Amino acid sequence: xxxxxxxxxxxxxxxxxxxxxxxxxxxxxxxxxxxxxxxxxxxxxxxxxxxxxxxxxxxxxxxxxxxxxxxxxxxxxxxxxxxxxxxxxxxxxxxxxxxxxxxxxxxxxxxxxxxxxxxxxxxxxxxxxxxxxxxxxxxxxxxxxxxxxxxxxxxxxxxxxxxxxxxxxxxxxxxxxxxxxxxxxxxxxxxxxxxxxxxxxxxxxxxxxxxxxxxxxxxxxxxxxxxxxxxxxxxxxxxxxxxxxxxxxxxxxxxxxxxxxxxxxxxxxxxxxxxxxxxxxxxxxxxxxxxx
Ligand code: ATP
Ligand code: MN
Ligand code: MN
Numbered sequence: 001x002x003x004x005x006x007x008x009x010x011x012x013x014x015x016x017x018x019x020x021x022x023x024x025x026x027x028x029x030x031x032x033x034x035x036x037x038x039x040x041x042x043x044x045x046x047x048x049x050x051x052x053x054x055x056x057x058x059x060x061x062x063x064x065x066x067x068x069x070x071x072x073x074x075x076x077x078x079x080x081x082x083x084x085x086x087x088x089x090x091x092x093x094x095x096x097x098x099x100x101x102x103x104x105x106x107x108x109x110x111x112x113x114x115x116x117x118x119x120x121x122x123x124x125x126x127x128x129x130x131x132x133x134x135x136x137x138x139x140x141x142x143x144x145x146x147x148x149x150x151x152x153x154x155x156x157x158x159x160x161x162x163x164x165x166x167x168x169x170x171x172x173x174x175x176x177x178x179x180x181x182x183x184x185x186x187x188x189x190x191x192x193x194x195x196x197x198x199x200x201x202x203x204x205x206x207x208x209x210x211x212x213x214x215x216x217x218x219x220x221x222x223x224x225x226x227x228x229x230x231x232x233x234x235x236x237x238x239x240x241x242x243x244x245x246x247x248x249x250x251x252x253x254x255x256x257x258x259x260x261x262x263x264x265x266x267x268x269x270x271x272x273x274x275x276x277x278x279x280x281x282x283x284x285x286x287x288x289x290x291x292x
Contacts, residue, residue, distance in 0.1 A: 018112050038119065041251075042114045058102050058113075122244070132190060134190070134233065136186060137198060138182070142220065145223060158209060162201065201230065206228070215228055243256075
């Protein structure tokens, strides 16, 4: 947006009327990145991002006052929402209660949510069409300082090799935070089986690379080691969606990367993607997680 762009306007997107507000509000004070720029980023990345959100119960992290102010996890769909925003009722683990989540299935819904200052979009490893089965295995690699994302890269290559011997295709994305997320497609696997598989992989990685990998939650903060968090593979756990912005001091994006890019990374910044760089990545490679 520039000086000619009104701060608020109603736009029509694919036949839906979406009210956009406070477009000139700065959401990332460190860089001056505005809400208008957040919306613009999501509009541009939507073609590759929407397939990863569609059909999954979304949890939004909203920062109406910018990333320097506390945000909040929004699991419940906002009660004031357009009637065309789809929702799904999801059983909350243990409590017997249900939570009405939004489904970000199309561009109007994505832009509507982003206009609520939903900076981050998180989704579970299963689809509302089949809540009993996980269609994604996720390995969340968390570096314990002074370990960095470059140490996560070493773990990622070892995991890729292990999974390849079982015919599994592993893909990687940056988290947009400190580490990496690795994904493999699953078919007909329960949450319990997915968790067991991930645990087995983490134990295998730890046995193979004991100086580098920790699989034990209680030792996750081990300095210089990478915690492979296999426990993300449960019904109630989410992972930040591919192409989501992160609510960090600077706008960074959880961005799918090639194995060549991982191998070539020399500094952690080589694996840091601004919104502009994430869009360039998509222009060059398309969606590196397509088909997952
Ligand atoms: P980093 O690379 O910095 O670890 P991350 O997104 O992987 O970034 P984690 O803390 O490892 O962050 O968490 C993994 C995932 O678990 C997140 O992407 C998020 O979806 C979910 N998660 C983490 N903390 C919470 C929380 N407090 N409430 C709900 N979900 C959470
Ligand atoms: Mn983690
Ligand atoms: Mn992580």
